[in-house]
Amino acid sequence: xxxxxxxxxxxxxxxxxxxxxxxxxxxxxxxxxxxxxxxxxxxxxxxxxxxxxxxxxxxxxxxxxxxxxxxxxxxxxxxxxxxxxxxxxxxxxxxxxxxxxxxxxxxxxxxxxxxxxxxxxxxxxxxxxxxxxxxxxxxxxxxxxxxxxxxxxxxxxxxxxxxxxxxxxxxxxxxxxxxxxxxxxxxxxxxxxxxxxxxxxxxxxxxxxxxxxxxxxxxxxxxxxxxxxxxxxxxxxxxxxxxxxxxxxxxxxxxxxxxxxxxxxxxxxxxxxxxxxxxxxxxxxxxxxxxxxxxxxxxxxxxxxxxxxxxxxxxxxxxxxxxxxxxxxxxxxxxxxxxxxxxxxxxxxxxxxxxxxxxxxxxxxxxxxxxxxxxxxxxxxxxxxxxxxxxxxxxxxxxxxxxxxxxxxxxxxxxxxxxxxxxxxxxxxxxxxxxxxxxxxxxxxxxxxxxxxxxxxxxxxxxxxxxxxxxxxxxxxxxxxxxxxxxxxxxxxxxxxx
Ligand code: NAI
Ligand code: MG
Numbered sequence: 362x363x364x365x366x367x368x369x370x371x372x373x374x375x376x377x378x379x380x381x382x383x384x385x386x387x388x389x390x391x392x393x394x395x396x397x398x399x400x401x402x403x404x405x406x407x408x409x410x411x412x413x414x415x416x417x418x419x420x421x422x423x424x425x426x427x428x429x430x431x432x433x434x435x436x437x438x439x440x441x442x443x444x445x446x447x448x449x450x451x452x453x454x455x456x457x458x459x460x461x462x463x464x465x466x467x468x469x470x471x472x473x474x475x476x477x478x479x480x481x482x483x484x485x486x487x488x489x490x491x492x493x494x495x496x497x498x499x500x501x502x503x504x505x506x507x508x509x510x511x512x513x514x515x516x517x518x519x520x521x522x523x524x525x526x527x528x529x530x531x532x533x534x535x536x537x538x539x540x541x542x543x544x545x546x547x548x549x550x551x552x553x554x555x556x557x558x559x560x561x562x563x564x565x566x567x568x569x570x571x572x573x574x575x576x577x578x579x580x581x582x583x584x585x586x587x588x589x590x591x592x593x594x595x596x597x598x599x600x601x602x603x604x605x606x607x608x609x610x611x612x613x614x615x616x617x618x619x620x621x622x623x624x625x626x627x628x629x630x631x632x633x634x635x636x637x638x639x640x641x642x643x644x645x646x647x648x649x650x651x652x653x654x655x656x657x658x659x660x661x662x663x664x665x666x667x668x669x670x671x672x673x674x675x676x677x678x679x680x681x682x683x684x685x686x687x688x689x690x691x692x693x694x695x696x697x698x699x700x701x702x703x704x705x706x707x708x709x710x711x712x713x714x715x716x717x718x719x720x721x722x723x724x725x726x727x728x729x730x731x732x733x734x735x736x737x738x739x740x741x742x743x744x745x746x747x748x749x750x751x752x753x754x755x756x757x758x759x760x761x762x763x764x765x766x767x768x769x770x771x772x773x774x775x776x777x778x779x780x781x782x783x784x785x786x787x788x789x790x791x792x793x794x795x796x797x798x799x800x801x802x803x804x805x806x807x808x809x810x811x812x813x814x815x816x817x818x819x820x821x822x823x824x825x826x827x828x829x830x831x832x833x834x835x836x837x838x839x840x841x842x843x844x845x846x847x848x849x850x851x852x853x854x855x856x857x858x859x
Contacts, residue, residue, distance in 0.1 A: 408587025451588030491713030636844025796838030
């Protein structure tokens with residue numbers, strides 16, 4: 362079995378070779394002295410920063426060294442109520458009455474200001490959440506700005522977006538976002554909502570609230586009318602208060618499937634609209650006719666990118682049996698080359714796990730895979746002693762019933778499963794409660810189309826993985842949620858058609 366081959370490669374050849382070849386890089390930390398963070402942040406309601414009703418603040422930490430970064434306000438029902446009222450007033454007043462062409466100018470202005478403050482935002486994103494600076498700088502920031510640009514362009518074209526129908530905004534949108542793409546998720550949620558003429562109360566994740574609060578500053582700088590965007594920080598309880606508030610017309614949630622289901626139950630029987638973007642267990646399917654080196658890079662990008670903190674991560678590798686050994690060998694070699702460590706180092710590939718809790722969850726699932734008999738392959742990268750880190754890992758000898766093949770790990774951990782025929786690949790890929798994304802690697806376009814038609818996944822990438830574009834709709838099947846974000850399809854959840 363391939364396990365032996367890779368183990369040998371891994372232990373006897375690769376680590377020493379890496380040292381012999383001098384593949385270690387000198388540290389190259391991003392300068393952060395220009396970043397000015399406040400020690401304490403209040404809630405952003407009705408265009409102003411205001412103290413929370415409870416008077417309480419909580420700490421946000423840097424997961425790479427466990428240091429304290431800033432204190433952030435803990436919003437309660439009272440604050441949520443104030444924010445929803447401010448949003449309602451703005452919706453019934455200035456914002457609701459404003460022409461689309463005028464609204465669009467504000468949305469453009471936000472996009473421009475994000476670009477101008479991109480360096481600072483990227484650093485704060487990496488410090489607060491643990492992702493490598495090359496991800497936050499080259500992926501999160503450009504995409505966040507691109508979403509505002511994209512939706513700014515729609516603001517005055519809504520009447521042409523859906524042929525024969527007139528579009529009206531819904532009112533006040535309550536939006537709850539997770540910690541894996543803090544600013545980008547804020548952009549995904551806020552940009553279409555306000556471009557369509559709605560107003561917003563956004564609740565960022567408790568471990569990564571800072572870039573949303575910098576976005577609040579940007580919104581102030583852009584002179585957005587007060588109340589159009591309100592940002593209320595806090596944890597699950599604050600999110601729950603937003604879901605339960607009677608003055609909210611729509612809830613948009615991205616996060617865990619458990620909380621998504623809880624939200625669905627909470628709003629059942631109300632008139633609130635709902636979109637959910639939940640977990641995933643994507644299959645990255647590699648056929649024997651695929652360009653293998655490219656596929657291996659795609660696999661690495663699909664799961665080790667952003668520490669695997671990606672809902673559409675390619676966490677199951679389905680590989681055609683005849684190339685299993687060669688793919689595993691190449692993958693072992695490739696994960697040895699990934700640099701794990703300081704998120705602010707420009708050479709870092711795999712940064713910090715977002716929180717201690719998330720790290721514990723990864724350890725738990727990895728231990729379960731080992732005890733269920735899967736063979737573990739792990740990079741020998743040195744893990745910093747402080748902070749939350751996990752070395753790139755994959756498992757062979759995985760069967761579909763193993764927990765590691767079924768549950769969302771949300772970490773840099775991949776399960777390798779084999780298949781023999783395209784039918785078997787489809788069956789195995791779809792054998793999950795999720796359905797967010799999938800990848801197909803093959804030389805044959807016909808095979809791509811044949812497969813894509815049969816996949817129960819919202820996004821199917823061909824010969825690439827984790828590619829995003831604001832024009833392209835994103836969303837899930839089954840327990841990955843419903844509703845689409847991005848592109849023209851992403852307007853619909855924020856509009857009523859008449
Ligand atoms: P979570 O679902 O608890 O958190 C997401 C957001 O929901 C946060 O802003 C949180 O404060 C809020 N929230 C929590 N409880 C709530 C409630 N009862 N009502 C309203 N809002 C609530 O996710 P968590 O605990 O941070 O991560 C747990 C697991 O979820 C991860 O290990 C991962 O598997 C998955 N996850 C999936 C994400 C995705 O993008 N699909 C993102 C984050 C986590
Ligand atoms: Mg933090």
